[in-house]
Amino acid sequence: MSLLRAKIQDVFNEPGCEKNRGKDAKARKEGCSKPLTPGAAAGGCAFDGAKIVLQPITDVAHLVHGPLACEGNSWDNRGAASSGPTLWRTSFTTDLTELDVVMGRGERKLFKAIREIKEAYGPPAIFVYPTCVTALIGDDIEAVCKRAAEKFGLAVVPVNAPGFVGSKNLGNKLAGEALLEHVIGTLEPDDAGPYDINILGEFNLSGEFWLVKPLLDRLGIRVRACIPGDARYLDIAGAHRARAAMVVCSTALINLARKMEQRWGIPFFEGSFYGISATSEALRQISQLLVKQGADPEILGRTEVLIAEEEAIAWKKLAAYRPRLEGKRVLLNTGGVKSWSVVHALMGIGIEIVGTSVKKSTVEDKERIKQILKDDNHMFEQMAARELYAMLSEHKADILLSGGRTQFVALKAKTPWLDINQERQHPYAGYDGMVELVRQIDIAIHNPIWGQVREPAPWDCQPAVREERPRTKSETAALHVVQEFAGTTAGDFGEC
Structure with missing residues (x-):
């Protein structure tokens, strides 16, 4: 237990974490x-x-x-x-x-x-x-x-x-x-090359890394190890021979990236594959790190060509959704890099962002949000369920993008909801993933079920006033029997 305690203290004192660097020595050891x-x-x-x-x-x-x-x-x-x-x-x-x-x-x-x-x-x-x-x-x-x-x-x-x-x-x-x-370093690969990289913190949720890997393949970049998404043990064992690394969307494995840089000289950066601009920037930074590590500089030109082609295709596909989604209001209750990378692409097709959470977002993430939204009035650290419900029930947003914990708040407010966190059923990474996200937003907002659930319930309708012929004695008697059996009165029978 003493060894475990020492290891925990070492993990808490993480110099690679930006939040940790801003604390004094005592607070740093206490962690977050x-x-x-x-x-x-x-x-x-x-x-x-x-x-x-x-x-x-x-x-x-x-x-x-x-x-x-x-x-x-x-x-x-x-x-x-x-x-x-x-x-x-x-x-x-x-x-x-x-x-x-x-x-x-x-x-x-x-x-x-x-x-x-x-x-x-x-x-x-x-x-x-x-x-x-x-x-x-x-x-x-x-x-x-x-x-x-x-x-x-x-x-x-x-x-x-x-x-x-x-x-x-x-x-x-x-x-x-x-x-x-x-594990890492226990196997020496015999095929190490100048274009090998590691991807850390990528979980391949719904297979979304498979939307990004073909882009790297086209550039001749090999993923030595993706940790942990769709990983193999022997690939991770030889991950110490990669030339560069990318930490995806989270600081969960920042300690692993930093210590691999110390031990084996593998430089890393933190990036994201969510959103068109974020994906492009990630590809650029990967290529630049590889060049610094000795790769041929011609990969930089090929990267820009690939980015131009893929961005043009993606924006053309997204433009088809503009007539249906322009002016729609989106509330994002997520965090980290998604708090700004998704925002940028949605605003590009005319969607209005009424709020985005900045939970788990870094200082750089918050600065990007301010630049994109032009102010910080739409940023919130966290929103209580009661406030979230009030905002949605007052129709201040047309759809909520969040994790599964807040889906029932949206459903209670009769507002469309789309899962954007780890339980999601659709891949949203890369250029194609961003198009898929917009497609799912379009499907959710225009689902006819929302028009139906917002209609008054039948029992809330006022009885209809209509002219009727006088009932016969037998019809009146039959009606009284039905009313007595159902526990109703004559005034209860009406139509919406």
Whole structure:
């Protein structure tokens, strides 16, 4: 536990994080994580964060050492996609019970589980995740993993991120530390070249990285390792031979990028593939870094040609949506780079941005928003559900772009909603992804269901006044029977 505590303090003291650099020495060591409330960490603990980062490594067996519920809570919690192996979608857990804890059988059960996975699946590696229970009872995960690796002849990687140590973001960083300590640099590739790069923090949600990779292929740039989206273990093991790296949209793996630069001289930058201008800028920066690392400068010219071609195609496709979407108002309740990169493209086709959140956005992100929107009145750090509902119910926005947590606020306000965060079902990265985002906005806004749900309910309609012939005695008697049975009065029968 002392080694884990030291590692956590090292992760908190991250000089690559801009927010951290602005703090004094004492505040820097405390990090950015908020203290967790006991019993309320489900879905947001360090274990969950580590599993999010590592599970998309598709040919690896991910073994959770702890009670069954921990694996059930974290399995497949993001829509990452694989172009090949499916082992990552198989759940493995030691399923520790109270009796196992009392009798001290945790380590023995873990070793047995590793052996069974090796015999049944033969993966190149097994990642072992301790949980709160196994960390608290003192199971020596690293010793068991080391012994199993020697015994079975495969990599067994301990991922020391039990849930109680901190937040999900801390778990992201601890996962990066596990890769750095046990995986990256353990294999020497025999095909390293001057155009090899690493992409860090790209999860291939809904397969969206597959919209970007063809652009890199056309430039002759090879992705040595995409961590973690659609990754393979051996690719990550040889990632230290890349010439440059890009950290995508998040500072979750900033510690991994910085330490790879220190150890192996791999320069990196933070960029985004969301939005047309952001995608173009990312391609430029990748090419420029490669040239600084010794690549032929002619790649810069080819990059500009590619950008000009793809931007022209994308804007032509987007122009077709302008007559239907011009003047429509969008509220973005997301964060990070998407808070400005998506905004720029939407405004390009006449969509009005009534607000965008800047949660998790850097100082540079906020400055870009100010430049695009010409002021900061449309920026908000976070918006309470009550305020969000009031804004939507008053029809100040025609659609809400956000994550799944606020979808029901929009639905209650009878406002179209589109998922733009990790649970999304459509890829939005790159030039084609931006066109797809606008297409989905168009579909959502013009869906006829919204006109129907905004109509008054039948029971809210006033009874219609109409002339009728006098009822016969038999009709009157039958009506009284129906009214008595239904518990209604004669005035209740009307039409909208």
